[in-house]
Amino acid sequence: MKAEKKENLEKMRVYKQILEKNKKVNRLNIFVLIAGLALSALELKIGDYLLWAGVFVFITTIFSSLFARGSMRKIQR
16 A cells, blocks of 8 residues: 555656646746737747747647646646
């Protein structure tokens, strides 16, 4: 039982690290999206690319967070 509990705690720690990393990435991504919107408002082509990159990173981190939370729930049950 102890080995299983240790393994579960280690998995939980890893998933929590993933969630913390995703929070930091999303904070930086907000600035990328703001810059993309500002440059797009100035009708610069680079703004469109920044917007698409920001949206892609946002979607990727959302799915990563959802999978990590789902795995955490499985372990807690």
